[in-house]
Amino acid sequence: MSLKDEFKAFIMKGNVVDLAVAVVVGAAFSKIVSAFVDGIVMPLVSYVLPANMQWEQWVLGKFRIGAVLGATLNFLIIALVVFLVLVKFLGRFMQKKEAPAEPTTKECPACLEQVPLKATRCKHCTSQLA
Numbered sequence: 001m002s003l004k005d006e007f008k009a010f011i012m013k014g015n016v017v018d019l020a021v022a023v024v025v026g027a028a029f030s031k032i033v034s035a036f037v038d039g040i041v042m043p044l045v046s047y048v049l050p051a052n053m054q055w056e057q058w059v060l061g062k063f064r065i066g067a068v069l070g071a072t073l074n075f076l077i078i079a080l081v082v083f084l085v086l087v088k089f090l091g092r093f094m095q096k097k098e099a100p101a102e103p104t105t106k107e108c109p110a111c112l113e114q115v116p117l118k119a120t121r122c123k124h125c126t127s128q129l130a
Contacts, residue, residue, distance in 0.1 A: 037074050103117065
């Protein structure tokens with residue numbers, strides 16, 4: 001098989017296509033969450049800050065703590081929403097209700113061992129089965 005054919009087979013696998021769609025949707029979703037954090041969450045944080053200080057301006061020496069705080073909140077909100085939507089909400093719809101499997105064995109009344117359903121004698125005690 002040529003390299004081209006192997007690559008085509010790899011790309012056409014379902015999980016590769018699903019991963020590509022997830023990355024694109026995740027990137028778009030990340031922009032929405034970033035706007036939410038920057039526009040709503042962090043202004044709420046600014047109410048607890050001293051007057052005339054914005055969260056983006058938090059620094060510790062040369063380290064921009066405010067930028068790290070914003071990125072951390074973005075990550076936590078994205079992780080929470082992904083967990084709630086994909087794991088909890090969609091997980092309930094994806095669960096398959098499996099019917100209990102039909103039994104393939106029965107119990108011998110004499111020795112209480114398991115024997116196949118179609119058996120007429122117990123292979124353990126050789127008693128006659130009904």
